[in-house]
Amino acid sequence: MTKNITVDDVTHTQIDLLARAWSVTPGEAVHRLVEHFQQSSPAAAPSPPPGDRVAVHAIYDGVRTPGLYDPATQTLTITEGPAAGAYRTPSGAASAVLQALKPHVKPNRNGWGFWALDDTGELLQTLRRR
Structure with missing residues (x-):
């Protein structure tokens, strides 16, 4: 199911620019941005000590x-x-x-x-x- 959202002209231009840079549709560009935001959430699980790659x-x-x-x-x-x-x-x-x-x-x-x-x-x- 497809849903529509309304954005201002500046945001629309920025989404189009990202979509062209990534060679994807504007919807896919928004999806990538949301995925990136989800990956940048605060830590809740322990991780190895800093510097340990x-x-x-x-x-x-x-x-x-x-x-x-x-x-x-x-x-x-x-x-x-x-x-x-x-x-x-x-x-x-x-x-x-x-x-x-x-x-x-x-x-x-x-x-x-x-x-x-x-x-x-x-x-x-x-x-x-x-």
């Missing part, structure tokens, strides 16, 4: 991509491969992997379910702050 990896299209997750900042650094670099969120890092490996695929991915912990194989979701 956790080794993670993702396997997409048969390619293993290694990374390091920082629980204190919730950032993820891809350590090798075509998407190597630091990302503000696990989802941003997941999108970069998709864009690097399959640029024709929409890169919308929830990073919490995309990355796995090297030690246990569990999804990064298990370390997510509530």
Whole structure:
């Protein structure tokens, strides 16, 4: 079911700009913004001590991509491969992997379910702050 919302002209222009930058529809851009807000909620669950980065990896299209997750900042650094670099969120890092490996695929991915912990194989979701 589709619902409509009303926004002012400035907000509409900003949503359109984000949608074009991300190559998605305006509705998908709003969805990404809401998802980002939900991921930025305050901590309720304990996390490893600051500075202790956790080794993670993702396997997409048969390619293993290694990374390091920082629980204190919730950032993820891809350590090798075509998407190597630091990302503000696990989802941003997941999108970069998709864009690097399959640029024709929409890169919308929830990073919490995309990355796995090297030690246990569990999804990064298990370390997510509530």
